[in-house]
Amino acid sequence: MSRPESAAAAAAPAEIKGIPYDHYCLLHSTAHVMAAAVRRLWPDVKLTVGPPIARPFRGFYYDMDLAHRIGPEDLPRLEKEMEKIVKENVPFVRKVLSKQEAIELFRQAGQVYKLDLIEAKAGGSVEAAAEGVEGDAVTIYQSGDFIDLCKGPHVDSTGRCRHFKLLNVSGSYLWGDSRNQQIQRLYGIAWPTKEELKRDLARHESAVERDHRKIGRDLKLFQHHPESPGTIFWLPKGTMIYNLLSEKMRRLLLSNGYVEVRTPLLYNKSLWVTSGHWEKFRDKLFTFGEEDDQVAGLKPMNCPAHMLIYRSERRSYRELPLRLHDQGVLHRKEDRGAIEGIRRSFQFCQDDAHIFVRPDQVEEEITSLIGLVRRVYGAFGIEFRCVLSVSDWTNHPERWLGTREMWEKAESALARALERNRLEHKIDPNEAAFYGPKIDFITPNIFGEFEHQCATIQLDFNLPERFNLIYVDSDNTEKRPIVVHRAIYGSFERFIASIIEHTAGKFPMWLAPVQVKVLTISAISVPYGREVYRKLAAAGIRAEFDDRDDKISFKIRNASIEKVPYILVVGAKEAEKGSVNVRCREAQDKQEEMAADAFIKKAVEEAKMEF
């Protein structure tokens, strides 16, 4: 390896940005190869940054500005050019220049964005140090005639970058800042061996099949219509899932000290002014009415309504924690490009609750919440990672309500709770809600990378202040409660999207919209089949009866595509014995004949809810 920075190299970390070290080097190097190939085809290209990424899939991209619009049809050509560079097998050579030398080098090459990086003018989300600029020292890597500003590390030579694939092209903002111009971004993947590349490509293909939008359409769970863009029409089977989750959560919470409320959708502007939504969340509010004093808005959150309920009585310290659960319908006017199937829509519904606590109750409450999250996600086998989102008062004081002191208190309380529950977590500055810091629980995306925010626990010292909430303490003095905003599923819509993608539509027995499908062999067996179907229904099993005039193999194929957990085949043989022939989704090659009543008993047992 021609990496002269021996000290640094010796202490190579196990992984960088969640990617194993060696793979990181390969991805980064392949990004250079891609950029070099782009420059050969379109010499006017001006490069910005091209890092390895862990999300939405493990790969790399390179952001670049060039006159030619790169389309999908250009990718094969570009890949050919990359293959040539790989064949040339030139080493990646690291050099350290002074700032002045580097500026001279990139100025001559016409790489203006690299100059911005060196001179720290990039701004946005880009950090110069990550690109190889540290003090007066500027690190560059050269491979053949291609030189790039880069901190490294890299593989030893372009010959290592043989197994790659370019995936797509899209737009991105210069320096990741939406106020800047749009440039082009090329995505790719790379692996050390052909087999690994093949496996990853297969994963990308199967991801399309797991996509909740496709499964939602195929299994008739939900649909969308242009007449109400960005919203969801829940079909009977999707509604079944929705209601089961809703009911299950309701029971879980009611047995954990919550009470449930129902609150209006529409409120006067004055409420939103009081809550701070008018100031900090205005662009997401759907509003009605022209004259200022008559303006009303659809709620984007339930919290202000719950503040009103809390404030409606004089509260004692003995009542706390007061936990108000609300499955109210929320509306948020999202950016059009942000809506995605049911995962993000204009209208949704959280398994929301606001918990009013005394300061001495915060940590315990959060601990028990973490327990509930673990219980629910464990039941589905969905993994999560935690992120502590905090405020950034230094750079964006305008984004937060209240005072810095309040925020620091809230943030350290959350950090302590995470510590106490031994939850590993990342800290994300500048990502807090406008009223308080939060712990988000992130679940895997379709590639298995942690991406989707579902459960959330948010601490709020601001709304109690704004709504002037008080309780009477044991010493008969008035005190201010703290509010915990929390959701376990997050939203039903988003959680269902995750379940669909996690299970690929093979819902667990208790959640499957159709649990059992009874198929008749021929017309003779219809009366017996109907009898079995009725018994199932009477036992509370969600069953369907397929007595159509079709061959059994055809009906089995259909039921299999619908991913029904149990298929019961009934013919003359079964009718005679009072049995059913059971075909299980999880072991389709093994069919088992058993007494109809025995199967019903087993199905009822398995259909019991799991948390």
Add this chain to the structure above:
RNA sequence: GCUGCUGUGGCUCAGUCGGUAGAGCACUUCCUUGGUAAGGAAGAGGUCAUGGGUUCAAUUCCCAUCAGCAGCUCCA
């Protein structure tokens, strides 16, 4: 919202180098009564997203709008 791409029967997709369209699945009817992932036949179904423009003629070319997709930005 921004950049790029897409929009043909319910679904998946052909096609028309400008002369108003086709398949498979699904649907209806008939034949078939068949034992573990597609039996056969016939039929019905589309003003080719919408609105303009160019043209003798537009589903096809151009523009706009709407909707969707890949990202960016943002979030439950």
